[in-house]
Amino acid sequence: MVTVVDAANLLKDYSSQDFLADRGESLGEDDTRSLVSLLVEQIEFADVVIINKADLVSPEHLATVRKLVAALNADARILEARFGRVPLEAVLDTGLFDDAKAETRPLWAKELYGYAHHRPENEEYGVESFVYRARAPFDPTKFHAFSSSGWDGVIRAKGHFWLATRPDWVGELAQAGAQTTTAGLGRWWAAIPRNRWPDGDAFERSVGDKWDSVWGDRRQELVFIGIGMDEAALRYQLDACLVETTAFTPDIWQGRDDPFPRWGVQEAA
Incomplete structure (x- = not known):
């Protein structure tokens, strides 16, 4: 192509x-x-x-x-x-x-999913990248403000996120240029009864690698790619959006302010 x-x-x-x-x-x-x-x-x-x-x-x-x-x-x-x-x-x-x-060709996919053997772009072109991971939900108001703020030096961002007000739902973030979009991808596997999980060892291994004993596969996993971006500042801003899991109870967060659009019929159900 x-x-x-x-x-x-x-x-x-x-x-x-x-x-x-x-x-x-x-x-x-x-x-x-x-x-x-x-x-x-x-x-x-x-x-x-x-x-x-x-x-x-x-x-x-x-x-x-x-x-x-x-x-x-x-x-x-x-x-x-x-x-x-x-x-x-x-x-x-x-x-x-x-x-x-x-x-597997996009750089964001290589970074996010750990595909091996991709060349060090930062050495050849000066392109920087990092993956932000966390095992705590985002405060939706804070994360919405972050996702709407624009990020200097960031060329591409992609990944999924977990909101405190929507504990069962996987959110997707995609940024390119001046446009940032969010959407609902479906449920975390932790929110789906095990008898409805796909069969097979490969699936069990892929989920098991990301499993937390309390929160299952719920997590933040976002890749940022850019030229001259401030990784430390971005990580600091994302950390500031987190809700500490030691103080997080899903029921308490239901009905709190959540500026994200509804994710289809799922949120209304």
Whole structure:
């Protein structure tokens, strides 16, 4: 899979709040995707990324574009081009595409799920990354303020979270550029009767690796990828959102302020 990006406009588009419909590029009335979500999707799952119009930007600008691409896709072959000209052998019959590996290609997935053998992006491109993990729920008001604040230097953030007011539900956070979204993914396995769990040793091992004797698989697990981001400050802000488990009783938190939108019919049930 080959993706072509415009060196002159990528940084501007990545920080845009536009939807595809705003650019006249939607697939129809039901296509509510944002411009940045499409950019991210196309870069994260590409085998080859061609940075076109490389001659129209400064070396510093081009270096930042390369860092952005590398931050989104750790394994892509990155090529620079003028007028879209690249050697045909670089894009045809490359043998690079592997459907099974496509899901592990984004850098956030490598960091979050611990896929081995990915190259040290910080050494080659100056891209930084870290995973925030905690075994305590977030205060929804504090975490909502954090997720809405914008984070200097962060290019991509992804992961799942646990709210004190929704102890049974997995929340998902996804950030790219200027856009941050949250949604409900479903229930934690700890909230599902064991007789409804999938069969198989692989599932038992995957859940067992993340299991806490009190809270089960409930946890915070968020990856942040950026250039020049302040990891210590981000960790401090996230720690400030936590509710200490020694003082946490789910029943007490029911009905407290929770500014997050309802997560479908589940929250209403």
